[in-house]
Amino acid sequence: xxxxxxxxxxxxxxxxxxxxxxxxxxxxxxxxxxxxxxxxxxxxxxxxxxxxxxxxxxxxxxxxxxxxxxxxxxxxxxxxxxxxxxxxxxxxxxxxxxxxxxxxxxxxxxxxxxxxxxxxxxxxxxxxxxxxxxxxxxxxxxxxxxxxxxxxxxxxxxxxxxxxxxxxxxxxxxxxxxxxxxxxxxxxxxxxxxxxxxxxxxxxxxxxxxxxxxxxxxxxxxxxxxxxxxxxxxxxxxxxxxxxxxxxxxxxxxxxxxxxxxxxxxxxxxxxxxxxxxxxxxxxxxxxxxxxxxxxxxxxxxxxxxxxxxxxxxxxxxxxxxxxxxxxxxxxxxxxxxxxxxxxxxxxxxxxxxxxxxxxxxxxxxxxxxxxxxxxxxxxxxxxxxxxxxxxxxxxxxxxxxxxxxxxxxxxxxxxxxxxxxxxxxxxxxxxxxxxxxxxxxxxxxxxxxxxxxxxxxxxxxxxxxxxxxxxxxxxxxxxxxxxxxxxxxxxxxxxxxxxxxxxxxxxxxxxxxxx
Numbered sequence: 001x002x003x004x005x006x007x008x009x010x011x012x013x014x015x016x017x018x019x020x021x022x023x024x025x026x027x028x029x030x031x032x033x034x035x036x037x038x039x040x041x042x043x044x045x046x047x048x049x050x051x052x053x054x055x056x057x058x059x060x061x062x063x064x065x066x067x068x069x070x071x072x073x074x075x076x077x078x079x080x081x082x083x084x085x086x087x088x089x090x091x092x093x094x095x096x097x098x099x100x101x102x103x104x105x106x107x108x109x110x111x112x113x114x115x116x117x118x119x120x121x122x123x124x125x126x127x128x129x130x131x132x133x134x135x136x137x138x139x140x141x142x143x144x145x146x147x148x149x150x151x152x153x154x155x156x157x158x159x160x161x162x163x164x165x166x167x168x169x170x171x172x173x174x175x176x177x178x179x180x181x182x183x184x185x186x187x188x189x190x191x192x193x194x195x196x197x198x199x200x201x202x203x204x205x206x207x208x209x210x211x212x213x214x215x216x217x218x219x220x221x222x223x224x225x226x227x228x229x230x231x232x233x234x235x236x237x238x239x240x241x242x243x244x245x246x247x248x249x250x251x252x253x254x255x256x257x258x259x260x261x262x263x264x265x266x267x268x269x270x271x272x273x274x275x276x277x278x279x280x281x282x283x284x285x286x287x288x289x290x291x292x293x294x295x296x297x298x299x300x301x302x303x304x305x306x307x308x309x310x311x312x313x314x315x316x317x318x319x320x321x322x323x324x325x326x327x328x329x330x331x332x333x334x335x336x337x338x339x340x341x342x343x344x345x346x347x348x349x350x351x352x353x354x355x356x357x358x359x360x361x362x363x364x365x366x367x368x369x370x371x372x373x374x375x376x377x378x379x380x381x382x383x384x385x386x387x388x389x390x391x392x393x394x395x396x397x398x399x400x401x402x403x404x405x406x407x408x409x410x411x412x413x414x415x416x417x418x419x420x421x422x423x424x425x426x427x428x429x430x431x432x433x434x435x436x437x438x439x440x441x442x443x444x445x446x447x448x449x450x451x452x453x454x455x456x457x458x459x460x461x462x463x464x465x466x467x468x469x470x471x472x473x474x475x476x477x478x479x480x481x482x483x484x485x486x487x488x489x490x491x492x493x494x495x496x497x498x499x500x501x502x503x504x505x506x507x508x509x510x511x512x513x514x515x516x
Contacts, residue, residue, distance in 0.1 A: 014158070017278065017281055018161070018165065019161040019162075019164055019165050019168075020274075020277050020278050020280075020281055021278075022165060022168065023164075023168060023277070024274040024277065024278075026168070026172045027172070027270075028270070028274075029176075030172060030175055030176060030179065031043065031267075031270060032335065033176065033179045033180060034179055035336060035340075037179050037180055037183060038121075038179060038183055038185065039121060040260055040263045040264075040340065041119070041120065041121045041259045041260060041263065042121060042185055043262075043263040043266060043267070044254065044258075044259030044260060044261075044262040044263040044266070045120065045121070045124070045126070045129065045185075045259060047250050047254075047262055047263065047266045048115060048116065048250060048251070048254045048259070048262065049129065049130060049133045050133075050250075051247035051250035051251050051254075052108070052112075052115070052130070052247070052251070063090070063093045063094070063097065063232055063235075064148075064149065064152075065235055065368055065373075066228055066231040066232045066235055066373075067086060067089075067090045067093075067146075067149050067228070068149050068152045068153045069231065069368075069371045070086055070224075070227075070228055070231075071083060071086055071149065071150075071153035072153060072295060073295065074086070075153055075154060076295065076296070080213055080214065081218060082220070082224075083214055084214055084215055084216065084217050084218050085217070085218035085219055085220045086149075086220065087146060087147070087149070087150075087214060087215070087216040088216035088217055088218060088219070089220060089225065089228070090146040090149060090216075091146040091216045093146075094141045094142070094145050094146050095141070095142060097141050098138045098139075098140075098141035098142040099138075101134075101137055101138050101141065102134065102135075102138040105130075105131075105134040105137070105138070106134070109127060109130060109131070112126055112127065112130050113126065114255075115251055115254055115255055116254055116255070116258075116259060117254060117255055117256060117257065117258040117259075118258035118259060118260070119259075120259065121185075124185065128186065129185070129186065129189055132186070132189045132190060132192075132193060133189060133192075135193055136189075136192050136193040136196045139193065139196060139197055139200075140196050140200060143197055143200035143201060143204070144200050144201065144203070144204030145200055146216070147203065147204045147207040147208070148160065148203055148207070150207050150210075150211050150214060151203075151207065154211075156210075159206055159210065160203055160206075163199065163202050163203050163206060164199065166202075167195055167198055167199045167202065168195075170195060170198075171191055171192070171195040174191045174195075175188050175191050178191065230374065231371065231373055231374070233377075234373035234374040234376070234377040235373045235377075236377075237377045237378060237380055237381040238373060238376065238377065238379075238380040238381075239380075240380065240381055240384060241379075241380025241381050241382075241383055241384035242380060242384075243384075244384035244385070244387065244388055245383070245384050245387050245407065245410075245411075248384075248387060248388050248391055249265075249391065249403050249404075249407065250262060250265075250266070252391045252392065252395055252403060253265055253395070253400065253403060256395050256396070257395070257399060257400065261399075261400065263340075264340050264341070264342065264400075265342075265400055265403075267332065267335075267336055267340060268328070268332065268342060268346065268347075268350060269350075271324075271328065271331070271332075272324065272350055272353075272354055275320050275323075275324065275354065276354065276357065276358070279313070279316055279317070279320070279358060279361075280361070290305070290365065290366060290369035290370075293305065293369075294369055294370050294427065299427070299428060299429065302427065302428070303428050303429075303432060304496075306366060306428070306436070307436065307439065307493055308493055308496050308497055308500060309362055310359075310362060310436070310439065310440060310443070310493075311439075311443070311488075311491070311493035311494070311497055312497050312500075313358055313359065313361075313362045314359070314440070314443035314444070314447065315443075315484055315488075315497075316358070317354065317355050317358035317359065317447070318355070318443070318446065318447035318450055318451075318480060318484065319476075319480050319481060319484075320354065320358075321351045321354055321355050321447060321451055322447075322450055322451050322454045322455075322476050322479070322480040323473070323476045324347070324350060324351050324354060325347060325348070325351050325451050325454070325455055326454055326455055326458040326472045326475070326476055327469065327472055327473060327476065328347045328350065329341065329344060329347060330465055330468050330469045330472065331469060333465060334465055334466070334469065342400060345401060346400060346401060346404065349401060349404035349405055349408065350404065351451070352408045353404060353407055353408050355444075355447065356408055356411050356412050356416070357411070359416070359440070360411055360415065360416055360419070363416065363419045363420070363423060364419070366423060366427060367419065367422065367423065370423075370426065370427045372422060372423070372426045372427065375422050375425075375426055376418075376419065376422045379414075379415060379418040379419060379422065380415070382414055382415075382418070383410050383411060383414045383415035383418075384410075386409075386410040386413075386414050387406055387407055387410035387411075390402075390405075390406030390409060390410060391403055391406045391407075393406075394406050420433060420436075420437070421433075424436070439493075446483070446484065446487050446488075447480075449483070450479070450480040450483045450484065451480075453479060453480075453483065454475055454476055454479045454480055457475050457479060458471075458472045458475055458476075461475075
């Protein structure tokens, strides 16, 4: 089967953006309602349970990524028999995973109070809340979750985006009513469990309708099963690393600094994660296409694509970093007030974290698409353990700022150099690494100057909160993008990126006229 990579990526990006914008605005309103109607500590509880359950999701072991990768080739060759057998194996794995998560979660229950420093909201039984959240997580694996791989492997995540959009509307409506009228956090969490089940059922039905020829039947050759198991083993360390990096910060803050500080941190991270989520649509929409390209295209073509994507991500991440640097504090003051704000040093660390995260995500997208998990199996674990050790040490001296800085240090000093080596000794050619790094360093220096210039201009604005926010937004939209255009307009990647965007928009905007 020939996959129309550009067409599918464009469709996935459009629907993904629609869903992500919706999932930013509505949860933001719900988070605001919870702060003012129920109290900030409930946000801390929500964040803590989410982080704990991410740890339990280690049981997934990266099965999803391994199975989707295994489907690229049989889909390209229209090998229905192999795809059906892969689905059957996927179903077995996910049923076992659900049982393991439920069992491990129950075993962890007695230790939950030790992960909370200070008081919890009155009238709340944290054991009951935790068990409801645990049930929602286990249920997500038992109810037809394996069918979701068909949409990912066929690069049709736009379908799951539509389903999520509809069901999320139901979920948020019920949760809003619970917060405002009932003020009952138990019902708030139960709604999550119910809508998770509904999402799985509807997604499975859509997969059956769109791909009626694919059913979980048949058996794979033992050689193929061994290859998949080896990929899962290789992905396990990657999964551990990802979970530690994503969850350790929240757990450490809760254990050392309390639920209220965790809620303040998560308010900032909510905004940051919204920006990350929008950019992630680009990665999620293109990763199947990248995987297909690595199989059917030459190494030179794939390296050219990497350079082009790096240019685009550096531009996007640089622009977003300028916006975060200058808009974070006035926005937070309007939203939650000065009492629930961190100082400006935290904003600088958040911006560093964001830029490093986006570049690292691009590299990880190529790693996942290329399936080089075996070569990369130790790197995520080493990065995560470095982050955890630094977290435990630095939180005691610098509090919340030590937690932020530890993530930046572990990723940029340990994780990324190792990942560069792995990519350019497997997918690409090692001698091409120096040229790629020179480009990346140039982009980073350019972003730094753009941030300094935009910050200097924004510092001159002092007309009140709302006027300052609006004027600063205008400066951030114009100054960095103009600066990037001046710095990059003669580069090959600049022209190629314009052509790529023009292709993705199918000529609806005639961007070619800007190409020199």
